[in-house]
Amino acid sequence: MGDLNELLPLLLKGAGLTIGIAACAIVLAIALAGIATLLRAAPWRPVRWIANAYVEVFRGTSLLVQLFWFFFVLPLPPLHIELTPFTVAVVGLGLHYGAYGSEILRGALHSVPGGQYEAALALNMSARTRLLRVVLPQAMINALPPGMNLMIELIKGTSLVSLITLSDLTFRARQLDEATFKTAEIFALTLIIYFLIAQVLVLLMRRVERRVSHGILQGGAR
Incomplete structure (x- = not known):
């Protein structure tokens, strides 16, 4: 157990769970950000109010408290809604970072x-065509860099799920620290693993950003 060759596989096992939670939460956050953004631009005031309330509540409160609320409060009467720790982690992270993504x-x-x-209107484009062919492609270029930063924040935020009994990377690191007392080695490896996960995401997002920019330039050339 004291050998780092034995510590690393256990940390990687926790990293696998961290990656799984982060991947699911990112997909949910992107979907919620898109839905909330559309609803906030809806012509009906009650719909806009609900969407704005979602964004402000989840941006203005602690992620840790939100996770605790889903994990400890929902199962209580009168709600009686019991979610698995994995579901709580994905839903909590998705809702929290989806609110930031909407902004x-x-x-x-x-x-x-x-x-x-104005140019799209002059060409008699429909609202749907204006959104899909003119507005969204340009908006995506502006949204990708801050969106990438938000995804990295989400990955770092997964460390909080160790407090709702999930054996993620942080949970494994704490277990190994208590068992071996090799604090420096264990948490150095943990930092490196988190860094590598974030760098893989950065590389993927930069590739997406280049493809989106290239596609828009080609479209403009035509």
């Missing part, structure tokens, strides 16, 4: 020059 998307949409809307 990023809203800002990206507002960053598209007004002349683009």
Whole structure:
């Protein structure tokens, strides 16, 4: 147990769970960010109010308290909603970072020059065509860099799920520290693993960013 060759596989096992939680939460956060952004622009005031309330509540409260609320409070009367720790982690992270993602998307949409809307209207494009062919492609370029930063924050936020009994990377590191007292070695490895996971995500997102930019440039050339 004291050998680092034995410590690393146990940490990697926790890293696998961390990656699984992060991947599911990122997908959920992207979906929620898109839905919330659309609802916040809806013509009906009650719908806008609900979407804004979601964004403000989850941006304005602690992620840890949100996870505890889903894990400890939902099962209590009168709700009686019991979720697995994995589900709580994915839903909690997805809701929290989806609220921040909605703000990023809203800002990206507002960053598209007004002349683009006017040109699309002059060409008699429908609202759907304007959104899909003119507005969203340009907004995506502006949204990807802050979106990438938010995904990295989400990965780091997964460390909190160790407090709801999930054996993620942080949980494994704490277990090994208590068992071996090799604090420096264990947490150095933990930092390196988190860093490598984040760098893989950065590389993937930069590739997506290049493809999106290249596609828009080709479209503009035509």
